[in-house]
Amino acid sequence: MSLLEFENVTLRFGGVIAVNDLSFSVKKGEVFALVGPNGAGKSTAFNLISRFYQPTAGQIHFDGHDLLSHKASDVAALGIARTFQNNELFDHSTVLQNLLIGRHRHRKTNFLAEIFFTPSVRKAEIQNREMVEEIIEFLDLQPYRDKMIAGLPYGVRKVVELGRALATGPKMLMLDEPASGLSVEETTDMRWWIDDIRRQMGITVLMVEHDMGLVSNVSDRVLALADGSKLAQGTPAEVQTDPAVLKAYLGEVA
Amino acid sequence: MRVHFKTSYNQDIRLFEDKWTLFVYSLLIILSFLMPYILDVFYLGEMTNVLIWAIAGLGLMLLTGHTGQASLGHAAFLALGCYSYAILVQKGVPFLIAFPLSSVITGVVGMIVAIPALRLRGIYLAIATLAMSILVDDVIVLAEPFTGGVSGIFSEPIFLFGMEIDRWGTPIAFYYVALVTIIIVTFGYANIMRSPLGRSFVAVRDSEVSAQAMGVNIARTKMISFGLSCAITGLAGALMGLFAGIFNNETFSVVISIQLLMMIVIGGLGSIHGAFFGAIIIGFLPQFLSISKEYVGDFIGGSAVAIPGLEFGVFGMILIAFIMFEPNGIYGRWVKIRTWFELFPFYRKGMFKRQKSFLKTERLQ
Numbered sequence: 001m002s003l004l005e006f007e008n009v010t011l012r013f014g015g016v017i018a019v020n021d022l023s024f025s026v027k028k029g030e031v032f033a034l035v036g037p038n039g040a041g042k043s044t045a046f047n048l049i050s051r052f053y054q055p056t057a058g059q060i061h062f063d064g065h066d067l068l069s070h071k072a073s074d075v076a077a078l079g080i081a082r083t084f085q086n087n088e089l090f091d092h093s094t095v096l097q098n099l100l101i102g103r104h105r106h107r108k109t110n111f112l113a114e115i116f117f118t119p120s121v122r123k124a125e126i127q128n129r130e131m132v133e134e135i136i137e138f139l140d141l142q143p144y145r146d147k148m149i150a151g152l153p154y155g156v157r158k159v160v161e162l163g164r165a166l167a168t169g170p171k172m173l174m175l176d177e178p179a180s181g182l183s184v185e186e187t188t189d190m191r192w193w194i195d196d197i198r199r200q201m202g203i204t205v206l207m208v209e210h211d212m213g214l215v216s217n218v219s220d221r222v223l224a225l226a227d228g229s230k231l232a233q234g235t236p237a238e239v240q241t242d243p244a245v246l247k248a249y250l251g252e253v254a
Numbered sequence: 255m256r257v258h259f260k261t262s263y264n265q266d267i268r269l270f271e272d273k274w275t276l277f278v279y280s281l282l283i284i285l286s287f288l289m290p291y292i293l294d295v296f297y298l299g300e301m302t303n304v305l306i307w308a309i310a311g312l313g314l315m316l317l318t319g320h321t322g323q324a325s326l327g328h329a330a331f332l333a334l335g336c337y338s339y340a341i342l343v344q345k346g347v348p349f350l351i352a353f354p355l356s357s358v359i360t361g362v363v364g365m366i367v368a369i370p371a372l373r374l375r376g377i378y379l380a381i382a383t384l385a386m387s388i389l390v391d392d393v394i395v396l397a398e399p400f401t402g403g404v405s406g407i408f409s410e411p412i413f414l415f416g417m418e419i420d421r422w423g424t425p426i427a428f429y430y431v432a433l434v435t436i437i438i439v440t441f442g443y444a445n446i447m448r449s450p451l452g453r454s455f456v457a458v459r460d461s462e463v464s465a466q467a468m469g470v471n472i473a474r475t476k477m478i479s480f481g482l483s484c485a486i487t488g489l490a491g492a493l494m495g496l497f498a499g500i501f502n503n504e505t506f507s508v509v510i511s512i513q514l515l516m517m518i519v520i521g522g523l524g525s526i527h528g529a530f531f532g533a534i535i536i537g538f539l540p541q542f543l544s545i546s547k548e549y550v551g552d553f554i555g556g557s558a559v560a561i562p563g564l565e566f567g568v569f570g571m572i573l574i575a576f577i578m579f580e581p582n583g584i585y586g587r588w589v590k591i592r593t594w595f596e597l598f599p600f601y602r603k604g605m606f607k608r609q610k611s612f613l614k615t616e617r618l619q
C-alpha cells in the first residue's frame with residue numbers, strides 16, 4: 001500500500017523546470033531513496049511535500065489525504081517529518097529544547113494554561129520529555145543534551161536534526177542528504193539508525209543521498225532524477241547499472 | 255564547582271534549576287521587599303522607575319528577544335496602556351479592574367496591528383513599527399476629547415484596599431505595586447518559556463522554515479507574541495503614567511521606543527534577565543551621568559557642565575560597544591562569569607568562542 005504518491009507533479013521557477021511531470025509512490029514501511037546529480041530537483045521534491053512550494057501542476061497524496069489542501073504548518077500533523085540539506089536547527093537553543101520543539105504537533109494545551117503552568121501543562125510536558133529522552137538515548141546524544149546548537153560540531157548537528165524529526169512521532173521521515181559532511185564512522189552510525197528507524201519504529205523513510213554505499217545498504221527502492229525528470233526506478237543495483245543513469249552521472253563528470 | 259544531577263523529568267521543568275538557584279532568587283525577592291527600609295525616598299523612586307522600565311523591557315523582550323521580531327514602536331503601546339488606564343479610572347473603574355483591562359486592551363490592539371505587520375520582516379518591520387510610533391503623537395493630539403491633546407491628562411492616584419497610593423504621597427506603596435506587578439509578569443513569562451508556546455517563539459526566531467516543518471503556525475505564533483508583548487507593555491505604560499502623574503502627546507515619543515530597544519540589546523537579547531539588566535542601566539545612567547558631570551565640572555573649573563543629548567549619546571556608545579564586544583549583552587557576560595566560578599579551577603580560555611554568534615534579530619535578517 002502506498003503512503004506517498006506523486007502524480008504528474010511539475011514545478012517551474014520562472015524559466016527553470018525544477019520538477020518535470022514526476023510520478024512515483026513510496027510504500028508504507030520501505031526506505032525509498034532519491035538520487036541524482038546536483039540540481040536534479042531532489043530537495044525541491046521535499047519542499048513540495050513540506051508545502052513550501054505550490055506545484056505548477058499535478059497531485060500529491062499522503063496517507064489518503066490530499067496534501068495540496070494542507071498548509072505547510074499542517075504537514076507535520078499528518079505524520080511527515082524532515083531534515084534539511086543544510087542544517088536548519090534552532091541555533092540559540094539547547095539540544096533538548098530543539099528536540100522538544102519536535103513535540104509541538106502534539107500540543108494540547110493553550111497559551112493561557114501555559115502562562116499559569118497548570119497541572120495539565122505539567123503532565124503534557126513530562127510526557128514530551130519522556131519521549132525526547134528516549135530519542136536522546138537512541139541517538140547517543142546524552143553528552144550534548146544541554147549544549148547550545150551554536151557550539152556543536154557539524155556531525156552532531158545532523159544527528160540532532162534527525163532526533164528532532166523523530167520527536168514528532170512521524171509516519172514518514174524525509175532525510176535530505178543525511179550523510180553529507182559526515183565522517184566514515186558517523187556515516188556507519190547513520191546507516192544503523194536508518195535501519196532501526198524503519199525496522200523497530202516502523203517508520204517509512206524517504207531520503208536523498210549521494211553516498212551510493214549508504215543508499216544500497218539501506219534502501220529498498222531507488223528513484224534516479226535528472227533535470228527534474230525520472231531517469232530510472234528500481235532496486236539499488238538496477239538503478240546503479242541503468243544506462244540512462246550512468247550517462248547522466250558521466251555526463252556530469254565530463 | 256557545582257554539578258547538576260538530574261533524576262526526574264520534573265527537575266528539568268522546574269523554574270529554578272536547583273535548591274541553590276531557588277535560594278538565590280528567594281533572597282532577591284525578599285531583598286526587593288525590604289528595599290523601602292534600605293533606600294531613602296529618592297532612590298526608592300529611582301528603583302520604582304527601574305522596575306517599570308524592566309516591565310516594559312520584558313514586554314519587548316518577548317517579541318524581539320524571544321520571537322525575533324524587531325519593534326521600534328513599543329512607545330505607542332506604552333501610550334495606549336497609559337491612556338486607556340487613566341481614562342478607565344476617570345470613568346470610575348476601580349484599579350484592580352482598570353489595570354488588567356488596560357493590559358488586555360493594549361494586547362488586543364497589538365494583535366490587530368500585528369496582522370499587517372506580519373507580512374514584514376527584519377528592517378522593514380522595524381521601519382513600519384517606527385512609523386507607528388511617530389503616528390501615535392498625532393493620534394493623541396487628534397483624540398483630544400479623550401486624551402487631553404497637547405495639554406495632556408492626569409493619572410489619578412490608585413485607590414486600593416481603602417488606601418490612596420501615589421508616587422509622591424506614598425512612595426513605598428507605589429513601589430510595592432510595581433514590584434508585585436513585575437513578579438507576576440516574570441513568573442508568567444518564565445512559565446511561557448518552559449511551555450510549548452515559548453518554544454514556538456524561539457523556533458520562529460531561529461528558523462521559520464523548520465518551525466513550519468515542526469507544525470508551528472508562523473502567523474499565529476507571531477500574533478500571540480505581539481499580543482502578549484503588548485499586554486505586558488500596556489501594564490508598564492499604565493505604571494509610567496502613574497509615575498509621571500501628568501503626560502501628553504510628547505511623553506511617549508519615538509525616543510522612548512528606541513531607548514527600549516537599546517535597553518534589551520544591552521541587557522542581553524533572548525533572556526528574561528536581560529530586561530532587568532538593561533533597565534538597571536537605563537534607570538541609573540542619568541544619575542551616574544549627572545554625578546560624573548559634576549566631577550567634570552569641578553575639574554575644568556566651572557560648575558556642572560550641560561551637554562545636550564549627552565545621555566542618549568553615551569547610551570548609544572554603550573550599545574555599540576556591546577554589539578562589538580559582547581553581542582549577548584550583560585546577561586551573556588554574567589553567564590561567563592558565573593561559569594567561571596562554577597567550573598573553578600577548570601575554566602579554559604576560549605570556551606565561549608564558538609558561541610559568539612548573533613541572534614537573527616540583531617542581524618535584522
Ligand SMILES: Nc1ncnc2c1ncn2[C@@H]1O[C@H](COP(=O)(O)OP(=O)(O)O)[C@@H](O)[C@H]1O
Pocket residue numbers: 013016017018036037038039040041042043044045
Ligand atoms: N527557490 C528557488 N527559486 C528558483 N530556483 C530554484 C529554487 N529552488 C530550487 N531551484 C532550482 O531548481 C533546481 C533543482 O534544485 P534542487 O531541488 O535544490 O536540487 P537538488 O537535486 O540538488 O536538491 C535547480 O536548478 C535550482 O536552481
Ligand SMILES: [Mg+2]
Pocket residue numbers: 042043044085
Ligand atoms: Mg538538494
